[in-house]
Amino acid sequence: PHPPAAVAAPGPSGGLIPPAVSPRRIEDCLPLLEDSPSKRFSPSKRKQYYINKAIRNSDLIPRAKGRKSLQRLENTRYLMTLLEQDDCGSDEGELTHSATPSIFTEACNNETYVEIWNDFMNRSGEEQERVLLYLEEEARKKHRRKLPVKNEEKWKELPAYTPQECFQRISRRLRATLKRGRIPMGTLEGLEEELLAFFSVTPHSVYTALMDNSFERLLLHALCQYMDLVSASSDIEGKRQMKVSNKHRVFLPPELLLSDYLGQMS
Structure with missing residues (x-):
């Protein structure tokens, strides 16, 4: 059915007003x-x-x-x-x-x-x-x-990733030891190179090392805390063994290594 056609309305003067179109x-x-x-x-x-x-x-x-x-x-x-x-x-x-x-x-x-x-x-x-x-x-x-930002990019933007916050992750006792100076930088740099080489290739594996020197174990504990790694020591057949693991899905070293950060502090 078609709609009814519009009809003109009478105007005030008697004429017809055309319908609105x-x-x-x-x-x-x-x-x-x-x-x-x-x-x-x-x-x-x-x-x-x-x-x-x-x-x-x-x-x-x-x-x-x-x-x-x-x-x-x-x-x-x-x-x-x-x-x-x-x-x-x-x-x-x-x-x-x-x-x-x-x-x-x-x-x-x-x-x-x-x-x-x-x-x-x-x-x-x-x-x-x-x-x-x-x-x-x-x-x-x-x-x-x-798309969501990658975990690596988000992690780098976090304040806890800055060298200052990384250093604050180290326990107070170890921080005091590192601030006293006379740290064997060659030993510290060697440990850094080993951890970087290991976790950059296999971030989900466990790093193990036999370390009889107590001061080297102390440096390794401090280094792991700085890199946000988990470290633990145990006795194996009368020797001290260190185990280091990564608790994150990826391994991202800090922007500034601990040896470089201590060099800036001195």
Whole structure:
């Protein structure tokens, strides 16, 4: 059934005031679907039907033989496919509630977007291809920016990773010993090199070493606390054995090694 036609109203001077003309949408001008005239369809459903029909009919038209024309045709069909997918997805919800206007529907009602679309369609196939490649690359960059920051990068940003905070992790007694000076820097640097070489390659393994010198064990305990490693000593057949393990999933040495930090303090 068609809606009743608007009737002119009498004016104050006896004349007739023409009825207000409401803007008409393209969907309202589309005829009913051919395959089921008795069934009522939403305007967007009818619009999608004629879009699909136009796309199918375009397959009957002989294709252009030039490479540029073929490229433009492929670009146009690619964008029309996006429009088809977007509209089909929104129509499914119209049976229960009014669907939110799709991105393409809003774009078609925006004069700025229409100008951009017309500019794109008037470009050559190579220019259209460059635009599409640029948009795809920008989308990938945006996706990468949304990815969570790696654990290593987060760890490096933590205050506890600075040399000062690393040094504060060392027990008070060991810190006092290190501040007194007369530390055998060669021994300390040798232990640093061993731990760095071991945990950089196998961060989940356990480093073991037999150490009879009590002062070397003290330096190793202090070094492990500075590097946020776990150290423990035990007796093995009358000898002292040191075991060092990493409690994190990755091993990241501090920005400044303990030997360098002590060198700055002196």
